[in-house]
Amino acid sequence: MAYKLSEEQITGYYRDGYIVFRQVVPVSLVRDLRREADKAADFAHKTDVNAQRLQPVDKHEGLLDLKPFREYAQLPELREALDQVLSPRHYTGNLNAMGILLSPTTMPWCTAWHRDMTLATSRLPVEEFVDIMLDWNSANQVNCPLYDDDCTWFVPGSNLRMRDMPGEVFAANNSPDKNWQPFGKVTDPVERERLCLNYTMGMPGAVQLRLNAGDFAMYRPIGWHTGNYTPYKKRATLHDAVFTPEYEAWWRQWIKGGSPRWTRKADLQPAAAAAPAVA
Template sequence: MAFQFSDKHIEDFHMLGYTVFGQILPPSLISDLRRVSDAAREIARERGGAQAQRLQPVGHFDLDQQPFIDYADLPDLVDAVAKVLTPDHHHGNRDEFGILLEPAEMPYCTAWHRDWRDNIHGLNLEHWNQGLLDINLFNQINCALYNDSCTWVVPGSHLRHDLRSEAERFPDRPIPGPNLEGRTTEEREYTCLKYCRSMPGAVQLHLEAGDFALYRNTLWHMGNYVPYSIRATLHDCPMTPEFKAWRQQHKQEAAQRQKVGIVMENPNTNRF
């Protein structure tokens, strides 16, 4: 069935923090993108080893760029992004986006986080707080070329600061991931899954091949990966002039703050 846009996509994005454009990529484009992603996987592992899980930005590598151009120009996708966000939000910049891949050998997961706040050392959290609800900032994309259930989220968390239960689960900064040292493959898989489920309100986001997930990266989220499930997911950002300027300014400021010893602020200090 051809993709059909509805008001529910807008409602889900604003209320849950994410929406999925189901099977919006045509099969021919999925095929082309899978082919070029196979080449990207080889390059990523040559450069970063068997556990490499990303090649970014795609435009900086010796890859057939036409499938990425077709993805950026896909009319239904351009229209859907504009309806949920604005016509000034543009995806598919090959100098920005990458491909997320499965690890070749061992299960792995990221730490739970809210982007920028929890993974940019030196960031002044007041700027993050001020931009929390700004539609021009903090939007992200996962576009799956194979079925992908790697991403976990806490729906609705993009609308607020942390709940007490979330702050109690992760009281410290930087947020630690699970301890995987010395564990077997199967133990790592169990440990990562237990870590995913340890966050109050966590749900697993299931994407099918050709699905395009548009989400607020200010919501609690993380990724959990196993080597036996092939993954090739375009990881993109619907960029705006406002976010480009915000990102440049606050990355520079964060770097300066690190030089004077400010590592990472804790957003929940004295909140509860």
């Protein structure tokens, strides 16, 4: 096996809700993807100098050469890593869902601390919401940086519980602005950067993901997370989901505004690796 993860790394994913496959994207592919991502950034920043993403990638065929993205989607090392952590049924590199996360060009910015799905936004009954939250066949998300990227913060273990702690709710809402922008009306970039950092650091137990170009971070988007951005740290990070066929089908209906039902699947485990049954 060319790309081998340790058992400690794998159990870390199931405990903490995030994992990093270090240097999994080869140099030549990082180079080709950077060239396309730089075009994406130029294009997005023509309309909005502080645009922070272009999505989905395949909508921009023509502007972008999709060949390196397709090569990334088929990367054998990535396949091997996903097989080890999740299952051979999980896949990533979905060009019609994938975005490129970009740095703003003039103003620092941070997103509100959030879980990508809550009971209210899931449109699910509570039992199914709990099932989908805890199901490893459901939402797994990817940030794959083409330049070093320390923008994403995550609360390890928050993916395993539905309950929000009071300190988490306080930290997420700790903003002068009803749109949860902790910088309010501040337009000085240096001051604004500090306000964003203080807000981001205010989340109890949060860790900052420190990713290098060619790493692949996978995380449970149902855990508390946020992104904190400055114009002087160039960002071009592939942002994608890890789907199973059933989760992709669920998500595609849900994103269109539907209320598809969710049935929890048993955790997938190779038969040879199953633990002995003990009465």
